[in-house]
Structure formats: C-alpha cells, structure tokens
Amino acid sequence: MIKSPIANPRLHAIAVGCILLAATRFLWVAEAFQSQPHRPQLQSHLHTAFTAKAVPQQNAINNARKNRSQLKAFPAATAATASSAVAALGRFFLPSSNLSKILRATALVVTVVLTASPRVRQRILWPGLSYPSADKELLPGSLGCPFIGMPFMLSNKPSYGAGSFYRTQATKLKATLGKVPGLWKYYFMGMNFAVLSGGKTFQKILSLEFTGSLSSSGVDLMEGGLLPTETILFEPDKKRHAYLRRLVGMALTPAAVDATAPTLQTAAEEQVSRMMAAKDNDEPVQFQKICTDYTLDVAWRQILGLELPEEEIPYFEQQVATWIEGIMTLRVLFRVGVKSTPGYKAREYIASKIGERIDELLEQGPDNKSTLSGMVFATDDEGGTGKKLTREEIIANALILIFAGSETSASTLTNAMLFLGLHPSVWDRLFKEQEDIRAKYGDTITPKSVDASNAPYLDAVLKESLRMRTIVGGIPRKALEDIDVDGDGKTIIPKGWLVDPSMLLTHEEDPATKLPDAMHMDAIQGFRPERWLKDDDTYETPNGEWYVPYGYGPRYCLGKNLAQLEMKIFLATMVRKIGFPKLSMLPENYDFSPDKKSEKDPNYFSVQWSTKGAVIPNAADGVVATITVPQKSVVNI
Numbered sequence: 117m118i119k120s121p122i123a124n125p126r127l128h129a130i131a132v133g134c135i136l137l138a139a140t141r142f143l144w145v146a147e148a149f150q151s152q153p154h155r156p157q158l159q160s161h162l163h164t165a166f167t168a169k170a171v172p173q174q175n176a177i178n179n180a181r182k183n184r185s186q187l188k189a190f191p192a193a194t195a196a197t198a199s200s201a202v203a204a205l206g207r208f209f210l211p212s213s214n215l216s217k218i219l220r221a222t223a224l225v226v227t228v229v230l231t232a233s234p235r236v237r238q239r240i241l242w243p244g245l246s247y248p249s250a251d252k253e254l255l256p257g258s259l260g261c262p263f264i265g266m267p268f269m270l271s272n273k274p275s276y277g278a279g280s281f282y283r284t285q286a287t288k289l290k291a292t293l294g295k296v297p298g299l300w301k302y303y304f305m306g307m308n309f310a311v312l313s314g315g316k317t318f319q320k321i322l323s324l325e326f327t328g329s330l331s332s333s334g335v336d337l338m339e340g341g342l343l344p345t346e347t348i349l350f351e352p353d354k355k356r357h358a359y360l361r362r363l364v365g366m367a368l369t370p371a372a373v374d375a376t377a378p379t380l381q382t383a384a385e386e387q388v389s390r391m392m393a394a395k396d397n398d399e400p401v402q403f404q405k406i407c408t409d410y411t412l413d414v415a416w417r418q419i420l421g422l423e424l425p426e427e428e429i430p431y432f433e434q435q436v437a438t439w440i441e442g443i444m445t446l447r448v449l450f451r452v453g454v455k456s457t458p459g460y461k462a463r464e465y466i467a468s469k470i471g472e473r474i475d476e477l478l479e480q481g482p483d484n485k486s487t488l489s490g491m492v493f494a495t496d497d498e499g500g501t502g503k504k505l506t507r508e509e510i511i512a513n514a515l516i517l518i519f520a521g522s523e524t525s526a527s528t529l530t531n532a533m534l535f536l537g538l539h540p541s542v543w544d545r546l547f548k549e550q551e552d553i554r555a556k557y558g559d560t561i562t563p564k565s566v567d568a569s570n571a572p573y574l575d576a577v578l579k580e581s582l583r584m585r586t587i588v589g590g591i592p593r594k595a596l597e598d599i600d601v602d603g604d605g606k607t608i609i610p611k612g613w614l615v616d617p618s619m620l621l622t623h624e625e626d627p628a629t630k631l632p633d634a635m636h637m638d639a640i641q642g643f644r645p646e647r648w649l650k651d652d653d654t655y656e657t658p659n660g661e662w663y664v665p666y667g668y669g670p671r672y673c674l675g676k677n678l679a680q681l682e683m684k685i686f687l688a689t690m691v692r693k694i695g696f697p698k699l700s701m702l703p704e705n706y707d708f709s710p711d712k713k714s715e716k717d718p719n720y721f722s723v724q725w726s727t728k729g730a731v732i733p734n735a736a737d738g739v740v741a742t743i744t745v746p747q748k749s750v751v752n753i
C-alpha cells in the first residue's frame with residue numbers, strides 16, 4: 117500500500133480539506149459560469165445587438181458567443197474527469213485510518229455531485245433552489261458560492277455604497293448578454309431571488325401583486341423582528357391592504373399634507389438655528405445628523421402630533437434611531453433574544469408614547485393636524501365598511517410611517533445637500549428661484565410657493581437627487597405561481613421565488629440618462645437637475661417606466677405627498693437662510709467645474725460612499741460641511 121507522504125492525521129485532514137475546497141470552488145465557478153447565459157434570452161439580445169450595430173454591443177456579442185461555446189464544452193464528462201482526479205488524490209494522501217475513510221467517502225460524494233446532471237448538482241449545492249414546473253431554464257445570473265449564494269450585504273464598495281451588489285451583478289450580466297435583463301437571479305441561504313429593474317417588465321410584475329400571482333413576502337421575512345408585520349407595508353391580503361391604505365392614507369392626502377407646511381417650516385428653521393450656532397462656534401455640521409434630526413422632528417411633531425417637553429426630545433429621537441438601527445442587527449435578523457435588544461426596548465417606548473397620544477386624542481377630539489389624529493378618527497366610508505382602525509392597528513401603522521418616512525427623507529436630503537455642495541451653479545440658481553418666490557409670496561413657505569409650477573428648479577433638484585440615490589430595493593414579493601413574464605415561456609419566475617424590485621438599478625439602467633462608465637450616477641458628472649426642465653424651464657414629467665423613486669403599483673409610496681413637501685420646505689429653507697456649504701471632503705482649492713476629472717489628474721476627486729447597509733446610499737462622512745451666511749452669488753467660487 118502506498119504510504120501517505122503526510123504522517124500527521126491533522127495534516128491529512130487539512131490536505132483533503134484543501135482538495136475538497138478546491139473542488140467545491142471549481143464547481144462554484146463552473147456553475148456560476150453555466151448559469152449565466154440564458155439561451156433564449158441570449159438569442160433575442162443578439163438580435164437586438166445586430167440591428168443596433170453598436171461596437172460595444174458587438175464586443176458583448178463576441179463575449180456571449182465565446183461563453184456559449186465554452187458552455188457547450190463543459191459537459192458532465194469534464195466534471196467526471198475532474199472529480200476522479202480529486203478521488204485519486206484523496207486516496208493517495210489518505211491511507212487507511214477512519215478519518216481517511218470518512219474523507220474519502222466525502223470525496224466520493226463530491227464525485228457524485230460533479231457527475232450528476234446540472235439540475236441535480238444545483239439542487240445539492242444550492243439547497244432550496246427551485247425550478248419552473250415546466251422544463252424551462254432559470255433566469256440569467258449567477259447563484260454564487262454553494263450553500264451560501266450571494267452575501268449581497270457584504271458587497272458594498274466605497275465607490276458606490278449600498279446597492280453595489282446590484283450594480284456589480286448587472287455589469288457582469290451586461291458583459292455576457294449585451295444588456296442588463298429586466299429580470300435576473302441570485303441565491304442567498306436557501307432563498308431564490310429574481311431582481312426586477314426597469315421598463316415595462318418592472319411595471320408589469322409589480323402590478324401583479326394581489327392578483328393571485330404575487331404577494332408581499334414581508335411577513336415571512338420580518339415576522340418576529342422589530343417591525344410590526346400586521347401593517348400596511350407587509351399586508352398580503354388585497355382587501356385588507358386596500359382597507360389599511362384608505363384609512364392610513366386619509367391623513368396623507370394632498371389637502372391633509374398641505375396643512376402640515378407651518379410645522380415643517382418650523383422644524384427646518386430649528387435646524388438652521390442649530391447650524392448657525394455651530395457656525396458661531398467655528399464648528400462644522402454634519403448634514404446627515406441635521407437631516408435625520410429634521411425628519412425625526414417631523415415624525416414626532418407631524419406624524420404623531422406629540423407634545424414633547426424640551427428635555428424629552430433628544431431622548432425620543434435617540435430611541436427612534438435605536439429602534440430603526442436595531443432592525444437589521446444580526447441578533448434581530450437571526451431572532452436571538454429579540455425582546456432583550458435595545459431596539460426592541462426603544463420600540464416599546466415609542467409605542468407607549470403613541471398609545472398615550474391616542475388616549476389624549478380620544479379624550480380631547482381631533483387635533484386637525486397630525487397624521488396620527490387622522491388615523492384615530494378615520495372611518496371607512498369610502499370602502500362602505502364604516503369601520504375604524506383599532507388601537508393596535510393605529511400603533512403598528514404609526515410605527516411603520518415613522519420607519520418608512522424617516523431614513524428615506526433624511527438620506528435623500530443628506531445627498532441633496534452633498535450634490536448642492538458640489539455644484540455651486542445649481543445652488544445659485546436655486547437661491548435665485550427662492551429669492552423670486554420670496555419676493556412674490558413672502559417669508560412663509562406655502563405648499564403653493566414650492567410646487568412644481570412655481571418652483572420648477574427646486575422640483576428638478578429634488579427629482580435629480582432621488583434619481584441619483586434612491587431606495588436600493590423595495591420589500592421583496594413572493595411568486596405564488598410560476599409567472600411566465602412575456603407569455604412566451606422564455607422568462608419564468610418560478611413559484612416560491614422572491615421578486616426583488618430594485619429602484620436604484622432601474623434608475624441606473626434608464627436609457628434616457630445613461631452615460632458610459634455609469635457617469636450618469638456620478639455625484640459630479642451625473643447630477644444635472646436641468647434634465648427635468650423643458651426648454652421653456654417648466655417642469656418635465658418623468659418616464660414612469662424608468663423613474664421610480666416612490667415605487668410602482670398597488671404599493672406606490674403612501675407618504676409621497678408628505679415626503680415631497682417635507683423635503684422641498686427643507687431645501688428651500690436652506691438656500692434662503694444659509695450660504696453655500698463648504699464640504700469638508702473637498703480638497704483645498706477644489707475646482708468646481710461640473711466635469712469630472714480623469715483619475716490621472718492631480719485634482720481628481722471622487723465622493724466616497726458609506727459601505728454600511730442603508731435604505732438609500734449615503735456619503736461616507738455623512739456630508740460634513742462648514743456653514744456660511746447667505747451670499748448673493750456663488751458661481752465664481
């Protein structure tokens with residue numbers, strides 16, 4: 117018998133472990149490679165590419181052709197040869213100990229896996245992977261590492277921030293298929309995902325919710341965590357969702373939101389006072405903090421209508437932050453002792469404040485301004501049920517409004533301040549527009565004075581900020597049956613798969629704004645509010661297939677009216693009351709030319725994004741800036 121050159125059994129184990137690992141790695145690469153090109157789609161993309169006759173597309177076609185022939189040249193026989201080699205090596209390194217027998221048996225299993233049919237192989241290596249009931253191919257895209265799949269939350273890069281995963285995968289698919297398909301797959305820890313981005317497919321699939329083909333997976337994913345699931349955001353039942361939308365939405369109608377303007381202006385001006393105090397002390401401010409505090413102020417004042425004593429405000433806002441941050445912590449995600457987490461305790465405190473306020477409202481009658489009051493007294497006359505929300509329903513949905521409405525608006529505003537701080541000419545134009553409005557309407561900001569017809573440039577700045585950096589993805593939906601997307605059997609979302617709508621990738625893929633190297637998403641090169649103005653400087657209505665910051669379909673953002681007014685009043689207040697913010701991230705003597713420099717240029721500058729998981733990607737430093745007093749013009753800065 118051949119003696120193993122490695123006498124130590126531990127070294128045996130390590131050697132075999134390495135062999136098995138290498139074999140698994142080999143399998144992973146092979147599977148990822150196999151699962152990427154999706155033949156029927158490939159053909160249609162090839163056709164499009166030929167008719168377009170574009171050179172980059174020609175390269176993509178060549179790549180696709182190469183990959184397709186390589187794909188054919190990777191049959192099970194190759195896998196069998198490789199696996200036999202693995203087994204032979206295992207036998208050589210491992211003579212007769214029990215451990216070696218176990219390890220050889222493992223090598224045998226790997227051999228079986230390698231030689232099995234691609235589907236069996238995939239089912240073994242990606243447990244839980246499911247296929248369409250008819251013999252159809254899976255969507256294009258990679259499955260990732262066996263057993264684990266794609267740990268998407270670890271993929272964030274400073275050059276992009278949250279959402280990098282979608283961009284990286286989409287770029288890979290484009291290299292293979294010539295364009296990013298409207299639907300592509302990934303796998304993570306037993307769950308199958310179909311990413312949805314852009315165009316008619318985006319609208320078509322999201323419209324399927326509540327038709328019996330698609331439903332929210334929110335309860336499955338979030339039950340037992342820190343978000344109340346029996347709420348509008350996660351409700352899977354059509355009738356009940358419509359009921360909740362009517363009653364919760366009654367306090368968010370345009371008329372109800374218009375009445376909030378004075379509260380919003382007061383909250384914005386308070387943040388200006390804080391910034392001015394920092395300026396007087398020669399301290400910089402962090403816009404992420406300013407914007408978060410502003411939206412939390414709006415949460416307790418406007419959404420909940422609380423009357424907090426001065427000393428309790430910081431505590432309340434801290435508790436909201438602790439609760440929201442707690443939602444994605446590992447303990448909560450893996451449901452380990454959730455009730456003892458700081459996030460759970462913070463949620464209990466907020467819920468108790470909401471409960472107290474409900475009691476006050478029931479005793480004293482409507483306050484005629486807060487969203488909570490609207491919910492407490494809403495009656496379902498429109499739906500004909502005449503029902504009212506229960507106390508539990510009001511508390512749970514009020515929590516959801518705070519969750520859905522705080523980080524979203526805070527991050528959008530933080531990014532808007534970043535973009536403004538990078539573009540003095542935009543700040544200048546915004547300032548001039550507000551000066552004209554102030555001359556016409558006075559110091560009080562009314563909903564009319566900041567609507568798109570009176571303030572088209574403000575509207576454009578907000579639209580552009582939301583285009584560049586919006587919600588990474590929506591709540592995943594679940595396919596309740598196989599969904600044949602185009603009715604031709606070529607693109608199927610198998611039953612049980614989660615549909616992951618990506619708002620950010622949809623914006624990135626918008627053919628109307630797209631620039632090479634994704635420069636249309638670059639903070640310097642891409643930020644162009646003018647794109648939302650017509651030639652006569654009136655506002656432009658976006659194409660709803662590609663511009664989706666507030667989602668699409670039956671779950672379209674219920675708080676859009678409030679979000680828009682809240683953000684417009686904040687930005688209008690900023691340009692009226694403070695001067696052009698000097699961003700700390702910029703090098704001394706930064707050249708504000710709106711064209712991005714080449715990386716070789718000594719004055720090259722690029723924004724670094726935070727790699728923390730976030731609903732909306734944020735600049736890494738939270739947009740630290742030095743505030744100045746207002747000045748007439750900054751274009752020649």
Ligand code: HEM
Pocket residue numbers: 348349350361419516517518520521522524525528586587589590591592619664665666667668670671672673674675676678679
């Ligand atoms: C910049 C600010 C905001 C953005 C970008 C935004 C975006 C979105 C998006 C994309 C969705 C759909 C998600 C999906 O389809 O999975 C959504 C839903 C929702 N949003 Fe907003 N949102 C913002 C602010 C707000 C505010 C201020 C509120 C309320 C105070 C709010 C309340 C909601 C609710 C309740 C839903 C769920 C609707 C339903 O399931 O029927 N949002 N939002």
